Amino acid sequence: MARLTEENVRLAREIIARYPRSRSATIPLLHLAQQQDGYVSNDAMVHIGELVGATSAEVFGTASFYEMFKFEPVGKYLVNICGTMSCALLGADELIHHAEHALDVKLGGTTDDGLITLERAECQAACTEAPCLQVNYRYRFRVTNESFDQLVDDLRAGRLDGEIPPHGTVARVRQRVAADRVVGAVAPADVADGPSWFDGKAAL
Amino acid sequence: MTTTETNVTSDENQPPVDPNAVTMSINGRSVVARKGELIIAAADRSGDYIPRFCYHPRMSPVGMCRQCLVEVEGPRGPMMVVSCMTPVADGQVVRTDTPQVKRAHEGILELLLTNHPLDCPVCDKGGECPLQDQAFSHGPGESRFVEEKRHYEKPIPISDIVLLDRERCILCDRCTRFADEVAGDALIHFTSRGNNTQVLTFPDEPFSSYFSGNTVQICPVGALTAKPYRFKARPWDLEKVESTCTTCSVGCRITVESSRDQLLRYQGVDSDPVNWSWLCDKGRFNFEAVASDARLDQPLIKRDGKFVETDWSTALRATAELVSSALRDGGAGSVAILGGARGTNEDAYAWSRLARALGTSNVDAQLGDGLPSVVYAYPQATIDEAANASTVILLGPDLKEELPVLHLRLRDASEKKRSKIVEFGSKESGLTRYAWKHTGHEPGQQVSAVRSTLTETAVVSQLGKGSVVVVVGRGNLAESPEFTMSALAAVMELVPNAKVLPVLRRGNVRGALSAGLGSGSAVEILERAAAGKINCLVLVGSDPLADFPDADLARRALTGVPNIVSLDTFMTTSSSQAQIVLPAAAFGEKDGTTTNLEGRVSQLSRKVTTRGTSRPDWMVAVELADLLDIDLGVGSVHDVFEQMVSTQSAFRPIDRTALKASPDGVLLAHVGSAPIASPVPDVPERAGFSYRLVVSRKLYDAGHNVANSPSLASLAPGAAIYLHPLDLDRLGAPAGSNVKAIGARTSVVMRVEADASVHRGTAWVPFNQPGGKVGELIDASALVNDVRLENI
Numbered sequence: 002m003a004r005l006t007e008e009n010v011r012l013a014r015e016i017i018a019r020y021p022r023s024r025s026a027t028i029p030l031l032h033l034a035q036q037q038d039g040y041v042s043n044d045a046m047v048h049i050g051e052l053v054g055a056t057s058a059e060v061f062g063t064a065s066f067y068e069m070f071k072f073e074p075v076g077k078y079l080v081n082i083c084g085t086m087s088c089a090l091l092g093a094d095e096l097i098h099h100a101e102h103a104l105d106v107k108l109g110g111t112t113d114d115g116l117i118t119l120e121r122a123e124c125q126a127a128c129t130e131a132p133c134l135q136v137n138y139r140y141r142f143r144v145t146n147e148s149f150d151q152l153v154d155d156l157r158a159g160r161l162d163g164e165i166p167p168h169g170t171v172a173r174v175r176q177r178v179a180a181d182r183v184v185g186a187v188a189p190a191d192v193a194d195g196p197s198w199f200d201g202k203a204a205l
Numbered sequence: 206m207t208t209t210e211t212n213v214t215s216d217e218n219q220p221p222v223d224p225n226a227v228t229m230s231i232n233g234r235s236v237v238a239r240k241g242e243l244i245i246a247a248a249d250r251s252g253d254y255i256p257r258f259c260y261h262p263r264m265s266p267v268g269m270c271r272q273c274l275v276e277v278e279g280p281r282g283p284m285m286v287v288s289c290m291t292p293v294a295d296g297q298v299v300r301t302d303t304p305q306v307k308r309a310h311e312g313i314l315e316l317l318l319t320n321h322p323l324d325c326p327v328c329d330k331g332g333e334c335p336l337q338d339q340a341f342s343h344g345p346g347e348s349r350f351v352e353e354k355r356h357y358e359k360p361i362p363i364s365d366i367v368l369l370d371r372e373r374c375i376l377c378d379r380c381t382r383f384a385d386e387v388a389g390d391a392l393i394h395f396t397s398r399g400n401n402t403q404v405l406t407f408p409d410e411p412f413s414s415y416f417s418g419n420t421v422q423i424c425p426v427g428a429l430t431a432k433p434y435r436f437k438a439r440p441w442d443l444e445k446v447e448s449t450c451t452t453c454s455v456g457c458r459i460t461v462e463s464s465r466d467q468l469l470r471y472q473g474v475d476s477d478p479v480n481w482s483w484l485c486d487k488g489r490f491n492f493e494a495v496a497s498d499a500r501l502d503q504p505l506i507k508r509d510g511k512f513v514e515t516d517w518s519t520a521l522r523a524t525a526e527l528v529s530s531a532l533r534d535g536g537a538g539s540v541a542i543l544g545g546a547r548g549t550n551e552d553a554y555a556w557s558r559l560a561r562a563l564g565t566s567n568v569d570a571q572l573g574d575g576l577p578s579v580v581y582a583y584p585q586a587t588i589d590e591a592a593n594a595s596t597v598i599l600l601g602p603d604l605k606e607e608l609p610v611l612h613l614r615l616r617d618a619s620e621k622k623r624s625k626i627v628e629f630g631s632k633e634s635g636l637t638r639y640a641w642k643h644t645g646h647e648p649g650q651q652v653s654a655v656r657s658t659l660t661e662t663a664v665v666s667q668l669g670k671g672s673v674v675v676v677v678g679r680g681n682l683a684e685s686p687e688f689t690m691s692a693l694a695a696v697m698e699l700v701p702n703a704k705v706l707p708v709l710r711r712g713n714v715r716g717a718l719s720a721g722l723g724s725g726s727a728v729e730i731l732e733r734a735a736a737g738k739i740n741c742l743v744l745v746g747s748d749p750l751a752d753f754p755d756a757d758l759a760r761r762a763l764t765g766v767p768n769i770v771s772l773d774t775f776m777t778t779s780s781s782q783a784q785i786v787l788p789a790a791a792f793g794e795k796d797g798t799t800t801n802l803e804g805r806v807s808q809l810s811r812k813v814t815t816r817g818t819s820r821p822d823w824m825v826a827v828e829l830a831d832l833l834d835i836d837l838g839v840g841s842v843h844d845v846f847e848q849m850v851s852t853q854s855a856f857r858p859i860d861r862t863a864l865k866a867s868p869d870g871v872l873l874a875h876v877g878s879a880p881i882a883s884p885v886p887d888v889p890e891r892a893g894f895s896y897r898l899v900v901s902r903k904l905y906d907a908g909h910n911v912a913n914s915p916s917l918a919s920l921a922p923g924a925a926i927y928l929h930p931l932d933l934d935r936l937g938a939p940a941g942s943n944v945k946a947i948g949a950r951t952s953v954v955m956r957v958e959a960d961a962s963v964h965r966g967t968a969w970v971p972f973n974q975p976g977g978k979v980g981e982l983i984d985a986s987a988l989v990n991d992v993r994l995e996n997i
Binding site for chain 2: 046047055056060061065
C-alpha cells in the first residue's frame with residue numbers, strides 16, 4: 002500500500018544508525034511498517050530494502066519467516082483463539098465456531114467493518130487459563146461464548162481503546178538511544194577503536 | 206625444537222615439505238590434502254565419491270542438504286559430520302562407506318524424497334538429475350512416507366527465461382546462493398521459512414539477472430528450467446562437444462549440445478582461468494539465433510535492385526569480378542574489408558592473407574567502437590592476474606553489460622577482499638557498488654581524473670601494496686578513443702609496473718587483430734568510402750549501419766561505395782545495400798580456434814550441419830582468392846591453422862598438441878613494446894544548456910544474435926535517453942515522455958528516463974537498441990559529442 006512516511010523514514014534512519022550493519026535493522030523496520038499500515042505492504046518492503054541496502058526479495062525472505070508479520074491487510078484487532086491441547090480440551094473449537102458465527106467470518110477472515118480479523122493460533126502458553134485468546138497479542142483468559150460477545154461489543158464501542166492499541170503497534174513508548182551511544186553503520190571489521198563511551202582500560 | 210633442527214639437517218636432499226599439506230586417511234587410504242580444504246573435496250580427489258546436493262565447489266558451503274554425511278574418528282569414537290562443511294586436518298580419519306554412513310545417506314534421501322513429486326518421466330532433468338542418480342546409488346529404494354505430498358502451482362515463471370517448480374525443489378540453496386554470492390542479484394530468496402519454505406522472488410520483481418541461466422544449470426533437481434530448452438530433448442538424446450563461446454571476448458568454455466542436428470543447449474564448463482563454469486544468459490541462450498528462420502541459406506545477388514537466390518559459383522565469380530574490377534580501376538587501395546571479429550582465428554587469418562595478397566591495408570576487424578590495437582603492446586595481464594591483483598584499475602566499459610563473466614570474476618575478487626577496484630567512468634557501472642573508489646568524469650576528462658585520483662595518498666599507498674592490473678576498454682562510443690589511450694598512458698606513467706588487460710568486446714577481436722585484420726582503421730576506411738575512394742567493400746560479418754557509432758558517416762560510406770559484398774549469417778541493414786550477400790556458417794556450425802580478450806587461444810567445435818549452403822568465412826576467402834588467381838596454399842581449416850601459427854608471430858606458442866593438452870587454451874605470445882604516450886587532446890567546453898553524450902552498450906540490444914533469439918529479444922530495454930534525476934527535474938520533462946535531442950548535425954526524438962547512475966551534466970544513451978537512433982547524434986570525428994534536449 003504505502004512506503005514509509007517521512008516521519009517514519011526519520012525514525013528508520015535513527016534505528017539503522019544503532020547497528021553496525023544496516024541490514025540488522027530489517028526487523029525493527031518491518032515492525033515500523035506494520036505499525037504504520039497495520040500490515041507490511043509490498044511497497045514498504047521495497048522501501049525497507051532501499052533503506053538497509055538489501056533486495057526486496059531478501060526483506061521478504063526474512064519477514065515471511067515470522068507469523069506475526071502480516072502481508073495482507075488485517076482488521077484493527079487481530080483475535081487469535083488458541084486451538085492447542087488444553088484449550089481444545091476445554092472448548093476452543095466450540096469457541097471458534099461461536100466466534101465465526103458471531104462475527105460472520107471464517108477463520109482468517111476480517112469483518113465487513115474492517116475491525117476484527119479472526120485467526121486460530123498455536124499454544125499461547127496460558128494452558129492453566131484455557132480456553133484463551135489474544136486481541137492484538139493481549140490475553141483474555143477462560144473465554145466463554147458470553148465473554149467473547151462482550152469482548153466484541155467492547156471493541157466495537159471503543160471501550161478498550163486505552164488497553165489495546167491498533168494492530169501493528171509494538172509499543173506506545175519509543176526507545177531513544179543517545180547519539181553518543183550509537184555505533185553507526187560501520188562494519189565491526191572497520192572499527193579500530195571502541196565506541197566513545199566505552200573506556201577500554203576499564204576492562205583491564 | 207631440537208628435533209626439528211635435526212630433521213632439517215638430515216633431510217637436506219629431500220624436497221621441502223609443503224607447510225600447507227596435511228595427511229589424512231579416507232577409507233583407510235592415506236590422502237594428502239591442503240589446509241582449509243573440505244573433506245568432500247579431498248574425497249573427490251581420492252576417488253571416494255560422497256553424495257551431495259548443495260555443495261558446489263565454486264560457492265561457499267552451507268550444509269543445507271545433509272546428504273554428504275561421513276564418519277570422522279573423534280576422541281569419543283566415530284562422529285557423523287557433513288563433509289562439505291568440515292575442513293581436513295592432519296591425521297584425520299574419515300570413512301565414507303560404513304553401515305552407519307550408508308544408513309545416514311539413505312535416511313536423508315528418504316527425507317528429501319518425501320515431498321518430491323517423482324514426476325521424472327515428464328521432467329527435463331530426468332536422466333541427468335543428481336537427485337535421481339543418487340536416489341539410485343545411495344537411496345533406500347523405498348519410502349515409509351505414505352501421507353499426501355506438498356502441492357504448489359507448477360511451474361511458475363520467476364523471470365522471462367526461468368521457470369520454477371516448487372514441488373521438485375529440495376531447498377539446497379544453490380540457486381539462491383548463486384544469485385546472492387556469485388551474481389550479486391539476490392532477487393530470489395527462501396520465503397515462508399518453516400514447513401512451507403519455498404524459493405520465490407519478491408512479488409512483481411522477477412529474477413531478471415543476466416546470469417539466471419546458471420541457476421538452471423546448477424539446480425540438482427528439475428525445479429528450475431529454462432524456456433529455450435524445456436521439453437526439447439531428453440539428456441540421453443543429447444550429443445555434446447566442448448567448445449568456446451564467442452558471444453563476447455571472455456571466451457567462456459561451454460558444451461554445445463544438440464539433438465537431431467539442432468542446437469538445444471549450451472552449458473558452462475568449469476575452466477579455472479576463465480569462466481569458473483558460469484555463463485551469461487546472452488551467451489547461454491543465443492543458440493536460438495543459429496536455428497532462426499531468418500538465417501541466410503543461399504547466396505543472394507542483386508539484379509534490378511532486388512535480391513535473387515543464386516549458387517555459390519555464380520556468387521563467388523561475381524564477387525571476384527567486383528574485386529578485380531576495383532583493383533583495375535582504383536588499385537589495391539580501393540578494396541576494403543571490414544569485420545572478421547565474429548569468426549574464428551582461421552576465418553580472420555584467411556581474410557587477412559587475402560587482403561595482403563590483394564595489397565590493401567584498408568582492413569579493420571573493429572568498427573570504430575574499440576581501441577587502437579596498440580593497446581596490446583603494453584605488458585598484458587590475464588583474467589586470473591586481474592582477479593588476483595591487489596588493485597584493479599577500471600578504465601572503460603561497464604563489464605556487466607559487455608563482458609558479464611569477467612564482471613563476475615572481478616566482483617568475486619572484490620567481494621573476497623583480494624582486490625580493491627579503482628574505477629573511472631562517465632557513468633556508474635555494475636561494478637561501481639563493489640568498487641573501492643569510483644571517480645566520475647565528464648567524457649574526455651579521463652586523464653585529469655586519473656592523474657588526480659592516482660596521486661591521492663590513500664590510493665598511492667594502495668597501489669604500492671601489490672600487483673596492479675588496468676582493465677581498459679571503450680567506455681563511451683560518443684568520445685574519441687584517444688582519451689582512453691591517453692588515460693592508459695597516464696596510468697602506466699604513474700604505475701609503471703602495472704599490467705594491462707584490454708577488454709575489447711567482440712568475440713574474437715583479439716584473434717582477428719593478431720591474425721592481421723587490423724592494418725587500417727574503420728573510421729578512416731569509412732571516410733575514404735564516403736569520399737568515393739573505395740570501389741569494393743567486403744563486410745565480413747559486420748554491419749556498419751547498425752554497429753558503427755556514427756550513423757551518418759556509415760550511411761554516406763555505404764552509399765559512396767558502388768560495390769558491397771556482405772558475408773553474414775543474417776540479412777543485416779548493411780547487407781541489404783550489398784550487391785552480393787553470401788551466407789556464412791554460424792557458431793556451432795564450424796571448427797576452428799578463437800582467442801579471448803586475454804589472448805587465450807582455445808578450440809571451437811562444430812556440432813550441427815551448416816544452414817543451407819552457408820560456408821565458414823575462411824573457406825569463402827580461400828575460394829575467392831582462387832578465383833583471383835591467388836594461391837593461399839591452404840585447403841582445410843587445419844591448413845589455415847598451421848599456416849597461421851607458423852607465420853603470425855603472436856600465434857607462435859600455439860600448436861595442435863599444446864591445444865589438445867590444454868582444453869583451457871594457450872596464451873598468445875606478447876608482441877611489441879609499450880607505445881609512446883600520445884598528447885592529450887583538448888576537450889571543448891560544454892555549453893551550460895547541453896549534456897555531454899555518453900553512449901555505451903547494454904547486454905541485450907538490437908544485434909542479430911539477440912534479436913533472433915526469441916527468449917532474449919524482448920529483454921532489450923529499448924531506446925531512451927537517461928539523465929540524472931536532478932537534471933531531469935531541471936529539464937522539466939516527466940520520466941517516460943518524449944524529448945527532442947539536438948545533436949551537432951540533426952535531432953532525434955527519444956524517450957527520456959531518470960537514472961541516478963548517470964552523472965550530472967551527461968546524458969547516457971544505450972547503443973543499438975531497438976528503435977534507437979543515437980548514432981545520428983554521434984560524430985566520429987569529434988572529440989566529444991554534446992546534445993541539447995528540448996521538451997516537446
